Every structure is written in structure tokens, then in C-alpha cells.
Amino acid sequence: MSATSFFYLPRVSVLGAGSLNEIGEQASRLARRFLLVTDSYLASTEVTSRIRRLLAERQIGLVIYDKVQPNPTLENVYEAHSLYVETECGGIISLGGGSAHDCAKAAAALAANPAPIEQYAGVDRFPNQGAPVITVNTTAGTGSEITNCFLLTDTKTNTKLIFEGVHALANVAIDDPKLMLTLPxxxxxxxxxxxxxxxxxxxxxxxxxxxxxxxxxxxxxxxxxxxxxxxxxxxxxxxxxxxxxxxxxxxxxxxxxxxxxxxxxxxxxxxxxxxxxxxxxxxxxxxxxxxxxxxxxxxxxxxxxxxxxxxxxxxxxxxxxxxxxxxxxxxxxxxxxxxxxxxxxxxxxxxxxxxxxxxxxxxxxxxxxxxxxxxxxxxxxxxx
Ligand SMILES: NC(=O)c1ccc[n+]([C@@H]2O[C@H](COP(=O)([O-])OP(=O)(O)OC[C@H]3O[C@@H](n4cnc5c(N)ncnc54)[C@H](O)[C@@H]3O)[C@@H](O)[C@H]2O)c1
Ligand SMILES: [Fe+2]
The missing domain is CATH 1.20.1090.10 (Dehydroquinate synthase-like - alpha domain)
Structure with missing residues (x-):
């Protein structure tokens, strides 16, 4: 006989070739302006222009934070969160692999929970639900687009901090294999x-x-x-x-x-x-x-x-x-x-x-x- 088990997943997953086309519809249910959290390479690609176009068709605005590093740092999260606040966004879209998703999920959590974020490392430590998140996944992969955790590097101690719990879940995850064709x-x-x-x-x-x-x-x-x-x-x-x-x-x-x-x-x-x-x-x-x-x-x-x-x-x-x-x-x-x-x-x-x-x-x-x-x-x- 099995014991009690918990199973966490984002509310919506959109999978399959061409599924990025659904981002406008999904975004329109969540906010009128999004912060895109990504790195400088992905920000310069056609995928970012496509996301901008698909959102614009629904009069949804997009602001870009493109400084996510591999193994994202606490500084990345604070920068992304500051831009989110300054530009009055209502949601976050991550574009990339685990690094972009983890940074985005963390910045979204910070939108409703006072800094410093380090105090919430561990399991179920965020008191409040963060900003809505859409993860657009481009690697296969960390699974971070659907998991209830994120990892951030504290560069002062060279340690990876783990944050886990229901507040680390995205609202929508998009897994389009066409976006992975460019992965070297x-x-x-x-x-x-x-x-x-x-x-x-x-x-x-x-x-x-x-x-x-x-x-x-x-x-x-x-x-x-x-x-x-x-x-x-x-x-x-x-x-x-x-x-x-x-x-x-x-x-x-x-x-x-x-x-x-x-x-x-x-x-x-x-x-x-x-x-x-x-x-x-x-x-x-x-x-x-x-x-x-x-x-x-x-x-x-x-x-x-x-x-x-x-x-x-x-x-x-x-x-x-x-x-x-x-x-x-x-x-x-x-x-x-x-x-x-x-x-x-x-x-x-x-x-x-x-x-x-x-x-x-x-x-x-x-x-x-x-x-x-x-x-x-x-x-x-x-x-x-
Ligand atoms: N939260 C979780 O559940 C979870 C699980 C496992 C790993 N992680 C974290 O994920 C991070 C690693 O993520 P990752 O392995 O996906 O790599 P990554 O997100 O660090 O990306 C690596 C590189 O791949 C490039 N890239 C990504 N997609 C591309 C594409 N389609 N075409 C061309 N280039 C592309 C990026 O520009 C980047 O330079 C680590 O920080 C790890 O701790 C998180
Ligand atoms: Fe992993």
C-alpha cells in the first residue's frame, strides 16, 4: 500500500513542434506586460523577436533582461527583479535552459516576498505567491521549466543555494522541440x-x-x-x-x-x-x-x-x-x-x-x- 505523496506541476504545459505559437494566448490570461529573462545570445535570436511579435499581437508589452549567466547568481536575480519593478511588469517569461528558468522563478518569487532572497533557501520558505511565470524551454534538459525548485549561486561563498516548494512552480511551461534545433x-x-x-x-x-x-x-x-x-x-x-x-x-x-x-x-x-x-x-x-x-x-x-x-x-x-x-x-x-x-x-x-x-x-x-x-x-x- 502506498503512503501519502505530493505531486507538483505547472498549471498548464504546452508541448510539441510549434507550441511557442501559443504564448500570446497563455500570456493574455496572466499580465499586460512581461519581463523576458534570458541571456545575451538568446536575446539576439529570432526566437526573442517572435515572442515579442506574438505578444504584440495581443497588445502585451515586453521588457528584456538579457544578463542571465550559466549557474545564475543572486546578482542576476536582484537585477532582473529591479527591472521588473522599474518597468511595472506583471509577469515574467524565461527563455532558455535551467539557468534562465531558475533566475526567472526566483525574480518572480522576490516580487511578492521581501529581500534578501537567501533567507528563503530550503523547503517551502516563501510566505507569498510570486508573480506569474511562463517558461519557454530551449534545452532538454533540466526540467526546470516544470519543477518546484530553483538553484542560485551565491558568489560570495561559491555555493549553490536550493529553493524548493510550491512557490517555485511556473504557471505555464512551453516545450517546443523546434527551439532546440539550434542547441549545439x-x-x-x-x-x-x-x-x-x-x-x-x-x-x-x-x-x-x-x-x-x-x-x-x-x-x-x-x-x-x-x-x-x-x-x-x-x-x-x-x-x-x-x-x-x-x-x-x-x-x-x-x-x-x-x-x-x-x-x-x-x-x-x-x-x-x-x-x-x-x-x-x-x-x-x-x-x-x-x-x-x-x-x-x-x-x-x-x-x-x-x-x-x-x-x-x-x-x-x-x-x-x-x-x-x-x-x-x-x-x-x-x-x-x-x-x-x-x-x-x-x-x-x-x-x-x-x-x-x-x-x-x-x-x-x-x-x-x-x-x-x-x-x-x-x-x-x-x-x-
Ligand atoms: N530547477 C531545476 O529543477 C533544475 C534542475 C537541473 C538543473 N538546474 C539548473 O539549470 C542550470 C543549467 O541549465 P541548462 O543545462 O539548461 O543550461 P543553461 O540554461 O545554463 O544554458 C547553457 C547555454 O546554452 C545556451 N542555449 C540554451 N538553449 C539554446 C538553444 N536552443 N540554442 C543554442 N543555445 C542555447 C544558452 O545560451 C547558454 O549559453 C544550472 O544552473 C542548474 O543548477 C535546475
Ligand atoms: Fe540536474
Whole structure:
């Protein structure tokens, strides 16, 4: 029998090729002027002009904040929020991947909750509902466009702060695979491995339940099937479409069932070195799986059976788990994300500090095996 579980999602999701065309209709229900939160590259593209046109058709105004950095900072949020207030906007649209969505969701929360935002880090700490948010997603992906959390880098402490709760949900999420055709190979690979990590970590998380299990398992199937094609041929719209759904289901899963030690360690490394979140997950994933195997070999074997149904029946849970780890490594090599940590500039002398920080990350709480500092140092050493 199952216990009480909570499941959070935006009120509306619009998915599929061409779905950006719905933004005017969706926006018209929420506000008369929006702040677009994005980065300078995406602000210069045709997508931004299209959003402006689609809103103008409904007499909705648009103001642009285009300074979001990868691993967005607290400063990004304060700047975006100030512009939102100065220009009297009534809602926020994010355009981009997890960085734009996280910055936008945070600025929206700040619109109804007094600064400093740091005081709300943790679970369900915002007292008031923020401004309405529409997330237009362009990577596949973090799932941030639909999750009830956001992460901000505190550059004073080089730490990623996690904010979680119902106030971090967007009102509308738009996932149009046509917007992802321009995503370069390396970013397609890294963000796709982030989505795979969400699904695998959620499937073995202590907080998973029947609904997240089903979503995570199907997400793993979609991502194994279509990530290599999306990386090999960025113009392959069918593969992009599969990745939209794969990352969306992975987002639904982990947003409600949690992630684990891969994310805890990636957050610690990302805060310290400002490295791409997806790439760090891709590198750490097989090493953490090897560590976790003692606690969840059977669950890994189930996932292996889901992606390799025609393989001969695996002899034991241990074999199934090993086979899944090999498949993850093979995929990562194929798409170019199997890079040793030292090549990214990570320093061995920081391992202690990274391990200490990872242990304080809430993602550790849902990992199937409770790690100690030396375990994380072991994982970092094997990934080095
Ligand atoms: N809130 C959540 O649930 C959640 C989950 C996982 C990760 N995250 C956060 O998300 C962030 C990472 O997000 P991300 O991996 O999506 O990358 P990102 O948002 O940092 O974007 C990376 C780069 O990709 C470019 N880009 C994005 N879409 C593009 C497109 N269609 N064509 C060309 N270029 C494009 C951007 O301009 C940017 O330079 C991290 O800060 C991480 O902590 C949040
Ligand atoms: Fe992630």
C-alpha cells in the first residue's frame, strides 16, 4: 500500500513542434506586460523577436533582461527583479535552459516576498505567491521549466543555494522541440545526460513512489533511444521531440521523487568552478552508480530490463546493475561527455571541501545509500 505523496506541476504545459505559437494566448490570461529573462545570445535570436511579435499581437508589452549567466547568481536575480519593478511588469517569461528558468522563478518569487532572497533557501520558505511565470524551454534538459525548485549561486561563498516548494512552480511551461534545433552538440549531450541523471537518480531515490517510478522508467527509455540521434544530427526533429518528452517525464519524476548524490556532488563542484551542470552529472553518474549499487542493484537491474528488453535475462540484480552502468558509460562515451574531471580544471586539493559541501546538500537525503566524506572523495578520485 502506498503512503501519502505530493505531486507538483505547472498549471498548464504546452508541448510539441510549434507550441511557442501559443504564448500570446497563455500570456493574455496572466499580465499586460512581461519581463523576458534570458541571456545575451538568446536575446539576439529570432526566437526573442517572435515572442515579442506574438505578444504584440495581443497588445502585451515586453521588457528584456538579457544578463542571465550559466549557474545564475543572486546578482542576476536582484537585477532582473529591479527591472521588473522599474518597468511595472506583471509577469515574467524565461527563455532558455535551467539557468534562465531558475533566475526567472526566483525574480518572480522576490516580487511578492521581501529581500534578501537567501533567507528563503530550503523547503517551502516563501510566505507569498510570486508573480506569474511562463517558461519557454530551449534545452532538454533540466526540467526546470516544470519543477518546484530553483538553484542560485551565491558568489560570495561559491555555493549553490536550493529553493524548493510550491512557490517555485511556473504557471505555464512551453516545450517546443523546434527551439532546440539550434542547441549545439556539446550542449545537447550535456543537457541530455542531466535528464538521464534525473531519471536514474529518481528511480532509486528514497522519496520515489509509483508515479515517479513509471515516469522515470519511460524517461530512461526515451533518452537512451533518442539522445545519440539528437547529438549526431542536431536537425533531427523527431529525436528532439523525443528528448522533449524524455526530459519532461524525467523532470516530473525528479521534481516530485528527488535526486541523489550525483546532483549533490555536481552542485558542490558547479558552485566552486562554475562548470556546466549537465556535464558534471554525466561524468559523476557511473561512479555514483557503482557506489550506490550495494543499496539498489535490483532497481538498476529493472531499468536495464527497460532499455534492453531483448537481452537475455540477467542472471542477478548485480549483473543487471553492472549492465546498466556499462550502458550509461557507453552512451556517455558515444556523445562525448565521458571526460575526466581533471580536464575541466577540477583540483584534487579541493576534494575535501567539495565532499563537505555535497554532504550538506538536500539531494544527499534521498540517495539510496547514505555517504560519508571518504565515499565522496572516492567517487571524485575515480572520476578524476
Ligand atoms: N530547477 C531545476 O529543477 C533544475 C534542475 C537541473 C538543473 N538546474 C539548473 O539549470 C542550470 C543549467 O541549465 P541548462 O543545462 O539548461 O543550461 P543553461 O540554461 O545554463 O544554458 C547553457 C547555454 O546554452 C545556451 N542555449 C540554451 N538553449 C539554446 C538553444 N536552443 N540554442 C543554442 N543555445 C542555447 C544558452 O545560451 C547558454 O549559453 C544550472 O544552473 C542548474 O543548477 C535546475
Ligand atoms: Fe540536474
Amino acid at each position: 552538440r556539446e550542449l545537447t549531450a550535456a543537457t541530455g545526460m542531466d535528464a538521464l541523471t534525473h531519471a536514474i537518480e529518481c528511480y532509486v531515490s528514497n522519496a520515489s513512489f509509483k508515479l515517479t517510478d513509471e515516469l522515470a522508467r519511460i524517461a530512461v527509455q526515451y533518452i537512451f533511444r533518442s539522445l545519440p540521434a539528437a547529438v549526431a544530427d542536431p536537425d533531427n526533429l523527431d529525436a528532439r521531440d523525443d528528448m522533449v518528452y524524455g526530459q519532461y517525464m524525467a523532470g516530473m519524476a525528479f521534481g516530485n521523487g528527488g535526486v541523489g548524490l550525483v546532483h549533490a556532488t555536481a552542485h558542490a563542484l558547479g558552485g566552486l568552478y562554475n562548470l556546466p551542470h549537465g556535464l558534471l552529472n554525466a561524468i559523476l553518474l557511473p561512479h555514483v552508480m557503482r557506489f550506490n549499487k550495494r543499496g539498489c542493484a535490483g532497481r538498476y537491474a529493472e531499468l536495464y530490463a527497460a532499455i534492453a528488453p531483448l537481452q537475455e535475462e540477467v542472471q542477478s540484480a548485480g549483473n543487471g546493475a553492472d549492465a546498466l552502468i556499462s550502458e550509461v558509460e557507453r552512451l556517455s562515451r558515444k556523445i562525448g561527455t565521458a571526460i575526466p574531471l581533471h580536464k575541466l580544471g577540477v583540483r584534487e586539493e579541493d576534494f575535501e571541501a567539495v565532499a563537505r559541501k555535497a554532504l550538506t546538500d538536500t539531494c544527499c537525503d534521498t540517495n539510496p545509500v547514505c555517504p560519508v566524506r571518504s565515499d565522496i572523495i572516492g567517487i571524485l578520485t575515480s572520476a578524476y
